[in-house]
Amino acid sequence: METVTITMKNPPALYLEADNVSPDAFAGKTAAQIAELHVYEGNTTGTLGKYFDVNGNAGATAAETKIVVKGDVKKVKYLGFKMSAGEVVVEGSTDLYAGAWMTGGKMTVKGNAEAFAATAMKGGELVIEGNAGNYLGAAYRGDWRGMKGGKILVKGNAGSDLGMYMLGGEIVVNGNVDVHVMTHAEGGRTVIKGNVNSKVGGQLVEGTIIIFGTLDVMMPGYKYVDDVELEIDGAKATFAHFIGDTGERHKKKKGQVIYGNLYKKI
């Protein structure tokens, strides 16, 4: 695997839309060619090289390309946009849409990621070592197709509207989560190891939510079924099992109504 290191040298005055910083866009290009790729600052189009030092050539394919992003990229959006393979490591914190529409490969953000990370993600792995903003793994504005596959791990906390319209895949948050979890979801799984606020699983059609910490307010559309023992990431515990959202439509399979499941650690 070839490594391309891009280092912020000329921070933008406005926010920078760097939708070309992905192994797919870099693949097969030399450092000089990568520096020529476009970025947008407000309504002006510039080159990656105007803002970043680019070192190293990319591999022949996305899978053979690793990108390391150094320096202050708190005002840079769309890192890892639509990546399908390879690796992206952001050493600091980043702005909106990190790993959005990614379909494969691995992206690591060592700091925090702002809102809309992994929007409509289809595959691959996103690790956020700090905190995640709102709308992690959610659908794009207006869309009903959220995260469909892949895995997201947040080592810190996550914001609100996590997994909105989620269809598949898994989100694990080691810390706490704000309001609205897996709203409108029709599949997938969210594990919250810390505490969560309220409005969890509102209008959930299908999918699973597992809560280790506290849940401030349970949605009224959830019904207690039984206590079950679950093993999550090698840790065994007893959970109260709820089904819901009973106010929402649900599919039937073999005469059985398929509800969403919410497990709350006892």
Next chain:
Amino acid sequence: MSEYVIKNGHVFDPVQGIKGDKADVAIKDGKIVTNAGPGAKVIDATGKTVMAGAVEIHAHIAGPKVNLGRIYRPEDKLFTCTPTRGMERMGGGNSIPTTFKTGYEYAKMGYTTAMEAAMPPLFSRHVHEEIRDTPIIDEGAFPVFGNNWFVMEYLKNHEIENTAAYCAWLLRATKGYAIKVVNPGGTEAWAWGLNCLSINDPVPYFDITPAEIVKGLIEANEYLGLPHSMHIHPNNLGNPGNYTTTLDTLKLAEGFQAKNKFGREQVMHLTHTQFHSYGGTNWGDFESKAKEVMDYVNANKNITVDTGNVTLDETTTMTADGPFEHHLTELNHLKWANCDVELETCAGIVPYIYSPSISVCAIQWAIGLELALMAKDPMRCFITTDHPNAGPFTRYPRVMKWLMSAKAREAQINAFKHKDKVLSQTSLGTLDREISLYELAQMTRAGPAKSLGLASICGGLKPGMDADIAIYNINPDMPIANPEDIEKAFTRAACVFKSGVEVVRDGEIVSNGHKRTLWVNAKVKENPQVMRDINEKFLKYYSVTQANYEALGHHFVPNPYAIEVDAVQ
């Protein structure tokens, strides 16, 4: 204005009966002329196809419901935005493009006239503001009448003269072009939580039936002698087995004859026929009844239709058939918007994905093509996608490819997941007809222009007509090696003139032209009763005053082209 001569092109013009002969087309002062002067600029069209600019008879391209679609579907614009480039302003959107993109895309395909198919009269100002902001193409808008309180009250007592006077007033107030009817009575019934699924279902409160509304509006239309006929989206759209309602609706035109000075021959235009040609009793035994519907249309000259071809895309359905959209959201569970328009209509919007792996969608696709291929008179069957309902208008070139190439249809049928269903539930597999370039010119130019009463202005290349001309990279002398070439050629015309101005060159916009708004100014003899009724309804029911209702003046209709109709006698 500049003069041009388009030299050596293969001309297809149903108005003059020219079927691909090499001929020159001359342009002077915005019109087609017999000969241009010696200084005329020469456009070499050797090995190319020359047709009149195409005429769109039915699309939802301007107004509050289109804009509500834009607002509530930001995802429709995702990854589709194009920045300012040359003459073009920025644009975006796929099934509900911005006004600018709408104008550019039509022009690039060689379309120079388009009709907005459903204008809520109360929001005509909004419709005209969007029309104003849609560059290049001439546009008109059809106000909806089929659920209008005035119309239902007059027609309950069969007061044709009063209905006609009201229609004339509303066309003038809204700068409208034709009498549009959407789910007659059914949309008003929706305000009561009901619908009219047959032509004999009574409308709540008004005690009138859809059949009475439709016949009454045909009579009023011919009383006025409007350029276009009554234009109907019938009851019971989109339901299995609805073809009987469609035939019942078509039969309402029996005995009526067109009376107008525009050369129009039909008294009813039935739109997006594909959505109304369904057999079966449920989605499981869903089947095509295109033959039954087209047999009737072929045999009755006082009817024109358009197809409403499904293009197998993700799109946004939007119609003034409010109850249908509620029905649809219950089926596909996608987001629903509903907007009631006091005293007049009610629109609904739901996104829809015509998936090639769903058998119903594949059958719908086949039905739309069957209709066009079964049409015996291409001057009475026009190609539409009911944009954006069955697909975006930008897919017209693809529909043309399917109609012009049996090979392209076969390839699509083979690509369906439920190929066997398409073959067993429709007869598309047995149709080997390929629409010729001449027939295409009838179905997209001369036919719709005649149906709209615009035959003397557009849709043809006869001297004296507007110089709306499209040149395509298709050489009729050469066999088409690959059906994709048809789609490619019609997607980006080699050259397009609109009213004598070159607006597209090599598929790129080179001028924003001189866009006009077409509307119909029908004069009737003074009718104090109708004027009093209008005044009273505004005082009693409307939430706006009459003065704030009309679309007047330079702001709303800066470039009007009024078609005068005299029905005083």
